[in-house]
Amino acid sequence: MSGSLHHVWEYLTPELWEPLAHYSSRDVIAPLDLFSDLYVAAGDFLSPRPTDKELEEARNDPAKARCSFFALKGTDFKSESAIVHFLEEVYTVIVDYEIPGFEDHYRRILHNALRKFNLRYRLDEPFILRFLIPGSFANLYAELQHVNAGNAYLVLLLTDFEKAFDRYARTQDPTDMRTCVAKANNYVEGLASTTRGTYGTLGTLCDQLTDWPHNKMCEAVKNLYKFCSDVPGVRHGGNPLNMRRNLDARDMTLACLLLLASTVYLSPGWDEKAILGI
Template identity: 35%
Template sequence: MAALAEIIDDPPQSVRAFRQISADDLIDESSLLSFLQTAYEVLDELAGDALANAYFNRLANFIDTYNLNYELRRPCRLYPTVPGLFANLVQGLRNSNAEHPHLHTLQRDFDEAFRDLHDRGGEGRIKTCLQKQINLLEALGRNHPQVNEYALSSICDQLPHWPHAKVRQALKSLYGFTCDYPGIRHGGKPGSVEGNIEMRDMLALCILLTGFTPYLTDRLDVAAIFQGR
């Protein structure tokens, strides 16, 4: 504490100490958020509103410039945004799946199918991408210790975390669509088709299916994902 007091009371030494802070000193994203928010409080205490407000404005400009996944609010608090939360969820899934040989393979298959759409789209590739994503979701659910079924609809009935039957049914209905629509999982039911599969369907369905993954696996720390840890 004495050494810290000396640094605080010596502006040049304070500058040197601040510049020596490295990424290794910030354990994770949550630690970085805490650091950025606490810096405002320290500046406000040391030099008042003028310096603290200048810091706030610079931090806000930094976030706007680099499109970070947080929103800055007064006095100086960083709050997660929906895009940031979704990005953390996807990254959390990838990190978790990378530690599992079977899930890692299915994650890779889905990622490759998704990338293929960038270079050359089309209904066939969209169907392939949706098929690979459903395969991944089934494997996630199948890996849950309370599940012994294989089809996603049956897996949903065995999973324990649903807040309401309608939420469970929503995923089962999406799965039913992939089974009924010709060419996604099976030959399907041509009579049920109301239109061609387009990129709008790919965008909506991919996001929806990803959003259900916290129900399918206990391998995700959802609180940590929300906090950016």
């Protein structure tokens, strides 16, 4: 679940808006002025907002309103959140029509669109689009690619991690697991080094960085580094006496996720809203 609404907006016409306009059941059909109401409802979520004249024309001319609505692009909305709020507002518009089955039809086709485009939302009762955490993880990884842009050193380190992760997923070999954690650590260390302009261990670099919200956050990332250094065969020979058990896939997955998540503190080039998907 990684897609965003503003990226797929142009594909919603055949999947959502046209089926909505073509609704019919027994002796009822979708209102002829549906797109007049939809365009007016969208107005508060657009940037810039349509003029009063444009809104009035939409109210009085359904055909023109339809053209204006279909001409909208995802980037015409104020934000990703604005599209979410608009889709929820559409449900209110449809409920007000009091047409039997119309609101269920909208709920069904929107649910299908969310699944088809692998969007980062879940449709909950009574009618709420929930942002889902997997989308933010996907956005975080996409932002890593953005941060790496133009830096062959970081691209190399992240590619090494990706290949190590793929190899372990295929083999489930303990050696490949330790290599995967080590490569994740190397990338995070390289990113921190690039930010500081000096090269050193992740533990040392954490002490030099200044964007920590709390000392315990800094300590948490340093402890991850210590974990990588202390487990035999990850960064160094380590200390087998500190091991309570052998590493397994849970440990590898968590360590890699935590290491990659810590990168939000290690580089100033992050788009925080992009990570959240808002």
